[in-house]
Amino acid sequence: MDIKAGISKAGIKPSGDYDILVMSFPSSVYSVFLTQNSLSAAPVQYDRMVREIQDEISAIVVNSGNANAATGEEGLRNAERMAEIVADLLDIDKEEVLVFSTGVIGVQLPMDKVEKGIKEAVKNLERWDLERSARAIMTTDSFPKFYQTSGMIDGKTFHIKGIAKGAGMIHPNMATMLAYIFTDVKIDKSLLEKASKLVVERTFNSIDVDGCESTNDSFLVVATGESDLEINDKNKIEFAKKLYEVALQLAKMIVKDGEGATKLIQINVHNAESKEEAKEVGQAIARSNLFKTAMFGNDPNWGRILSAVGQLHRDIDFSNVKLYIGDYLIYSGEPVDYDREGAVRYLKENSEITIDLYLERGESEWTYYTCDLTYRYVEINAEYTT
Template sequence: MQIKMGVAKAGIKPSGDYDILVLRFNPSVYSAVFTQNSLAAAPVIYDKLVCSIQDKISAIVVNSGNANAATGQKGFENAEKMAQITAENLGIEKEEVLVFSTGVIGVQLPMDKVENGIKEATKNLQDFDLELSARAISTTDAFYKYYETTGEIDGKIFHIKGIAKGAGMIHPNMATMLAYIFTDVKIEKPLLDKVMKLVVERTFNSISVDGCESTNDSFVIVATGENDIEIDDSNKVYFAKKIYEVALKLAKMIVKDGEGATKLIEINIFGADTKEKAKKVAEAIATSNLFKTAMFGNDPNWGRILAAVGQLHHNIDFSKVKLYIGNYLIYAGEPIDFNKDEIVEYMKNNKEINIDLYLNQGEEDWSFYTCDLGYKYVEINAEYTT
């Protein structure tokens, strides 16, 4: 893919690391979703306006270290100014640029640093480097999140590349979460929007680290159209599965990197009568602090799991429910004898834990991804702005 990138160390991050990313590409079809938090950040408000009038974009600019959230009219003007500076230095129109910010809430952007950083990044464009791009958008991330793959349609190869950031304030509803996926296929925007809706619900809208929905959550898919492959009704399902593959990889990386986390937990709900119920049940477990702390302590406390489900008041017959941790059955309509020591060892020795809950009410299923909650999460967030 003919995507160019530039990065800069503008001095926004206290660490002094890269904190400006500019991505440049030919005018491209795109689809974007954003946080539904009522305190949406200035760049989210600005981007939603752009998305309402612009069918194609040619650039993305991101600053890290400052969220430009809860910053009022000046914050909006600064987001627009970021787009203007980027456009002027790339020789494109302002409306072709989407703007993103991530970091501390409630602080105005240091626009002198931002402007100098954007100018530096646009002057030093290079081939798209996934790791360096992911590094430039990271904040409290413990590792850089990126993934790429290829697909094949009618003997022709297409490419998909993705980057993301996020470790805390992760409970997307479209956390601080940013994600960008690029592909070189040709696709009409209405169909790409459908793919986006399908993919985001099963990936970035099905993860939670701390139940805190961020002000800046954003996910964008860009299709540059450089490839001869055209996505239509005959191949859209296969294409969506490939986009889903990349999105799920990135989403799981975010959960795995949850602040202070030691375990990635996959919660699978089977046999619900509706998809909505399956997701709500999975989410209820994933956001229970009692459940998450039990996972941190390697405690197979099934009562906490079922109690989290019960508080939904969803007319579930618990006499028909079966619950597994890993391959171990721990509840079957009533308490059962199980080898606790064996399950504790499973939890201690595995960084990825499966929770499988069978409701036996219907045919619908859902998977949700979360992490355990331990001492380190409190330490990181107690000291975040100090």
């Protein structure tokens, strides 16, 4: 893929690390999902306008260290200014640039530094190195998040590559979570949007770290069309599967890197009445502080799992419900005599845990991903700005 990326140290991050990323690519169709938090950041508001009027883009600019959120009119002007600077340097239309920010809320961007940083990043544009780009957008992340795959459909090869960031303030409808996925297939904008929506619902919108949705969440899929492969109604499922693979891997990395997390927990809800119900049930468990602390304590505490489900006030008949932690059946319509020591050992010895809940009400299923709630989470968040 003819994608270039340049990074620079603008001095927005107090640490002095890389904090600007510019990416440049052929004019491409795209699909972008932006946070629904009504305290949305200036770049999110700006990108919403672009999304309305612009079918193709050819660059993005991201700064880390400052969210440009709750910054009023000045913030909005600064977001637009970032697009302008990039457009001038790359000699493209301003509307072909999307802008993203992540970091502290409520502080104006130091625009002189930002401008210098963007200039340097553009000067540094080179063949896209996923790891370097992923590093430049990190805030509290402990590792850079990137993933790539390729596939063959109708005898034609295609590629999908993505980077992401996020660790805290993670909850569906996205969160301080940024993700950029590029593919080289030829695809209609409407088909790309359909496939992306399907994928985002089952990946970035089905993860939780702390139930807190952010002001800046953004997820972008770009299709450059450089491959010979054209996606149509016949092969769209195969393409969506690959897109799902990349998005899921990135989403899981975010949960794994959840602030203070020691465990990635996969909650599979089966036999629900509807997809909405299955997702709600998974989310209710994923968000329960009592469940999350029990997981940290290696405690197969089924009461906390079922009670979290009961809190939805749905007419679920718990005398039909089955619950597994790993391979251990621990509730089956009533408390079950199970190998408690084995289940505790399973929780202790694995950093990836699976919960399976069978509701026996229908045919729908959903998988939700969360992490445990630990001392370190409290430490990180009680001592972040002071």
